[in-house]
Amino acid sequence: MSSIKLKICGLKREKDVQLCMKLGVDILGFVTEYPMPVPWNLSRTEALPLLNIVQSPHGSCIVTGGTPGKVIELAANLRPSMVQLHYKETLEETIIISDALRKLNIDVIKTVPPVMEDRISQFGTVDIETIIEELCRSSVYGLLADSRVPSNASANGAELDLKFCSQIINLSSKPVIIAGGMNAGNVCNILMQTGADFIDVMTGVENSPGEKDAESLSRLLASIQPLKNQRPPHF
Numbered sequence: 075m076s077s078i079k080l081k082i083c084g085l086k087r088e089k090d091v092q093l094c095m096k097l098g099v100d101i102l103g104f105v106t107e108y109p110m111p112v113p114w115n116l117s118r119t120e121a122l123p124l125l126n127i128v129q130s131p132h133g134s135c136i137v138t139g140g141t142p143g144k145v146i147e148l149a150a151n152l153r154p155s156m157v158q159l160h161y162k163e164t165l166e167e168t169i170i171i172s173d174a175l176r177k178l179n180i181d182v183i184k185t186v187p188p189v190m191e192d193r194i195s196q197f198g199t200v201d202i203e204t205i206i207e208e209l210c211r212s213s214v215y216g217l218l219a220d221s222r223v224p225s226n227a228s229a230n231g232a233e234l235d236l237k238f239c240s241q242i243i244n245l246s247s248k249p250v251i252i253a254g255g256m257n258a259g260n261v262c263n264i265l266m267q268t269g270a271d272f273i274d275v276m277t278g279v280e281n282s283p284g285e286k287d288a289e290s291l292s293r294l295l296a297s298i299q300p301l302k303n304q305r306p307p308h309f
């Protein structure tokens with residue numbers, strides 16, 4: 075493992091979980107009981123055996139959303155290393171969830187909404203600086219800058235907003251993960267332009283939803299390898 079961290083999301087098959095671990099992916103992501111129909115969604119019964127395969131030094135993450143009660147109960151049952159809140163959770167709800175999950179040693183990642191209306195409804199402001207300040211004061215582990223949002227959750231080709239990512243990276247004292255439309259062909263450029271050191275890729279390494287492609291994944295890892303060696307360890 076090294077200074078640039080890689081999360082691969084939307085895993086649904088045991089063979090892809092094994093492949094990710096073999097190739098050295100840091101965090102393995104499972105969309106679980108997401109509150110909207112998305113092609114990567116797993117029930118908790120489907121997610122549990124896959125989560126159980128993930129072994130240290132690799133971490134696991136469930137991508138979910140909903141009320142604090144629902145998210146805390148789900149995480150307490152599945153015991154991933156991380157929970158990625160990616161629906162409509164407000165700041166208050168995020169704090170309740172991350173405070174509770176901290177006691178279970180589960181880190182929370184909160185998505186910073188790229189859409190203004192979502193920022194207002196979740197944080198009561200459109201101001202990114204205020205949002206980052208609040209999240210950095212809270213017990214969340216890290217922030218996610220993602221172009222995939224609930225309203226385009228099932229779509230392909232959500233393009234990353236480089237300015238938005240860089241802004242969050244520059245303002246945050248906590249780890250920032252960037253996601254959206256990355257693949258072996260564009261990842262190096264994106265890493266260099268944003269200064270990111272934690273990336274999250276889903277559709278860019280798959281043949282169809284939930285079916286990862288070994289060749290694309292290997293090419294992605296090979297593309298980031300030169301940068302992994304250049305960057306100083308960050309966290």
Ligand SMILES: O=C(O)c1ccccc1N[C@@H]1O[C@H](COP(=O)(O)O)[C@@H](O)[C@H]1O
Pocket residue numbers: 083084103105108112113114115137158160220222223224227228231232253254255256274275276277278
């Ligand atoms: O995976 C989902 O179903 C999902 C639903 C709603 C919001 C985000 C979702 N996934 C996240 O999307 C990015 C990766 O996107 P890309 O396919 O690489 O462009 C990642 O953060 C997933 O966790």
